[in-house]
Amino acid sequence: MSLDYKVPEFIIERDRDKCIDCQVCERQCANQVHIYDQDLEKMVAQDIDCVNCQRCVKLCPTNALTIRENPSEYKKNKNWTGNMIENIQKQAASGGILLTGMGNPTAKKIYWDHILLNASQVTNPSIDPLREPMELKTFLGRKPDQIEFDESGELKDLPPQLELDIPIMFGAMSFGSISINACKSLAQAASDLGLMYNTGEGGFHEDLYQHGERTIVQVASGRFGVHNEYLNAGAAVEIKVGQGAKPGIGGHLPGEKVGAEVSKTRMIPKGSDALSPAPHHDIYSIEDLRQLIYALKEATDYKKPVSVKIAAVHNVAAIATGIASAGADIIAIDGYRGGTGAAPTMIRDNVGIPVELALAAVDDRLRQEELRKNVSLVVSGSIRNSADIVKAIALGADAVYVASAALISLGCHMCQKCYTGKCNWGIATQRPELVKRLNPEVGAQRVKNLITGWSHEIKEILGGMGINALESLRGNRLMLRGIDLTDKELEILGIKHAGK
Amino acid sequence: MKGSRAEEKIMSGCAISGILNRKGNRFSGEEIIDSIALMHDRSNGLGGGFAAYGIYPEFKEQYAIHMFYDDLDAKEEVDYFLNRHFNIVVAEKIPTREVDKVSNPPIIWRYFATPNEQKLAESGLADDEYVAQSVMNINANYRGAFVVSSGKNMGVFKGVGYPEDIGEFYKLEEYEAYLWTAHGRFPTNTPGWWGGAHPFTLLDWSIVHNGEISSYGANKRYLEMFGYKCTMQTDTEAITYLFDLMLRKHKLSLESAVKAVAAPLWSQIERMEPKEKKIVTTIRTIYGNALLNGPFSIILGHKDGFLALNDRIKLRPLVVAEDKERTYVASEESAIREICPEPEKVWTPRGGEPVIGLLEGRRGV
Ligand code: SF4
Ligand code: SF4
DSSP: OOOOOOOOSEEEEEOTTTOOOOOHHHHHOTTOOEEEETTTTEEEEOGGGOOOOOHHHHHOTTOOEEEEEOOOOOOOOSSSOHHHHHHHHHHHHHOSOOEEOSSOOSOOOOGGGGEEEOOOOSSSOOOOTTTSOOBOOEEESOOOSSOOBOTTSOBOOOOOOEEESSSEEEOOOOBTTBOHHHHHHHHHHHHHHTOEEEOTTSOOOGGGGGGGGGEEEEEOTTOTTOOHHHHHHSSEEEEEOOOTTSTTOOEEEOGGGOOHHHHHHHTSOTTOOEEEOSSOTTOSSHHHHHHHHHHHHHHTTTOSOEEEEEEOOTTHHHHHHHHHHTTOSEEEEEOTTOOOSSEEHHHHHHSSOOHHHHHHHHHHHHHHTTOTTTSEEEEESOOOSHHHHHHHHHHTOSEEEEOHHHHHHHTOOOOSOGGGTOOTTSSSOOOHHHHTTSOHHHHHHHHHHHHHHHHHHHHHHHHHHTOOBGGGTTTOGGGEEESSOOHHHHHHHTOEETTO | OOOOOOSSOOOEEEEEEEEEETTOOOEETHHHHHHHHHTGGGOOSSOEEEEEESOOGGGTTSEEEEEEESSHHHHHHHHHHHHHHEEEEEEEEOOOOOOTTOOOOOEEEEEEEEEOHHHHHHHTOOHHHHHHHHHHHHHHHSTTEEEEEOOBSEEEEEESSOHHHHHHHTTGGGOEESEEEEEEEEESSOOOOGGGSSOEEETTEEEEEEEOOTTHHHHHHHHHTTTOOOOSOOHHHHHHHHHIIIIIISOOOHHHHHHHHTOOOHHHHHTSOHHHHHHHHHHHHHSGGGOOOSSEEEEEEETTEEEEEEOTTOOSOOEEEEOSSEEEEESSHHHHHTTOSSOSEEEOOOTTOOEEEEOTTOOOO
């Protein structure tokens, strides 16, 4: 066997003065990094298996542990970085594709951080959200051009709408890719907060049916768990065409994650790999998409809005226009920084475009086509804080999907090893002993706290702008200015540079 | 130099005033000038203007098109356009007098005209839409020309200066109208362009407005989807188009349009009767981007009367009064008492509560 040249990515430092050899870290680490050495009568660590999930650090009762990047450095080379070299060595040893989890971590420009928000001074008073009402309610779904009455003068019903008290939804994460306790936490939080969460392509676990009114059920290329009852159990149906982290490719849930519950919910044999093909085998064109949209509307008796989710790719504006005219009620656009349970590293880090640019381009195009007033627009990948949300809505979104941030509130520490199934935080795992680490009630409360905090921040920002209802922010790009952006970037975003 | 159109959003504070004779009896422009003049300090001399309804009874079948031109070239081009697209009954200079404090006026002209039958038939449009599109075409595409107003039996007189001086400049004491509205401007930047003064109009609609709309960016982009081009960078233009869209094109009632621009809070909607709740929820859902946010008070003038409205949390002043024949609205009560010392009724409408003044016998605008 050849050498695999593997060196620890992280170094574990144990403060011997603090460590009491209690073995908590040993019990907490599913990667079996920490071991109590009987002969030495002390804790030792196998640094090489550590993924830096911070579980042991946070649970160590004496704060004895520190995890650091391995300080060992390769000879400086901007082209052949250590990361590049190690990737090649990994593949030279395995012959496989490089896998990873979570969103694109590379140092490409994050446009949110180059956009600044406005506030009122003198000519227009700011509004204090603690004293004045501040409205964040949003409706997603198809809107007619104008109010319509029937022959007898009665107001016609609107097409079905999703009512959100805060313009936030939890993005698609399947049961299978995340644990049932993570699903329950999100579903409970969505119910309590008046938001929506999304089943992803994991089917609808029976414990979650009680949250049906707050559920978007997804139909993806694998069609896992899709049946009539499933479609009608949620408040909306989403066709997943693509995902920002891996546009153009399908999904793969390894057989070891397909336990009894996942097998039942997805309607696939226990232990079998759940393969979502890259395309839907019944969507090879926009006409096909239209047929599927209407098939789903028929199946749900036109009572549920149908969303179509796509990855942000080069010609996203034209695609979105096609989707709007194909009959979708909601278009969801997932940017290239969006998270994932598992994706090939090369795809995640190189395919797709930033959601900020995609959103601006799609909103512009839908307006040119005079369709934006009819169709709702949701963006995701990655929304990191309340300011990102305000910027997204001012650029033109109706609402955002939040996924990675919600998982972080549940305990995720962004180790990017979701695909291993050994998530020490009980999130991206199906191992019962790990899943039970996440208490769904505590989890729901933490997610709720996060969103509540964000909604307060959004209200503060709106009040500062002199706006007291979210619809006055939607598409209001005059509230945005760019910083450190080229003319081209400003043109695409449709905003002025700071100082102008 | 006639000043130029603003490149960026114009912010301004202001004074507004309006008088309606509900019986349709006409009266001269002197009182409205007195009323707006009392609020002199709410303006800064950078814009004043008046809308007058009922002033052209002899031409009430024609559209009265008031124009500003920077120079004769601009006039020549628009004349060519108007001659091709309209039958012009009268074209004349609007009479003005020299006033010390009013300088550099543009060329001010008016036309009484009807759409050219053949062009109208070719366009397949209704008269009003034909005129509205012509107006937007001139404003967007004809350099140095600006349509000041385009309704029937009404006209707008405005310019750079204090409103009382503008009134004198235009000899408004010589006109008689049943509805007058007036505006004095206090812009924070100084484009000093005559077209930028209020009222702003389209067809019969005229708007005078005090305030700054923080939702302008959202309103403007919404209107663009319905073919409106907002070229003036003012809130007032956007507000005018919003009303035109909802009232003329979508045939909403005035009450419904008010529910869109000054929408009740969701917490209020929650407490409404089921039927009303459904209507208001539907309006807010469809016309969310028509919501006017930020401080404003406006008077929307129309041939049948007016609508006065505050933003829904009342960040700008607005007072209403009534006597036997007339309804008054103004930014300040003193501006009403100046011309009607003892009104029968004076009140301050709540935020978002519309005050609708109609000619007798009219059911709504
Ligand atoms: S993998 Fe996590 S729990 Fe295990 S040693 Fe590393 S940081 Fe600690
Ligand atoms: S979900 Fe778990 S495995 Fe995935 S990044 Fe977060 S902590 Fe790591």
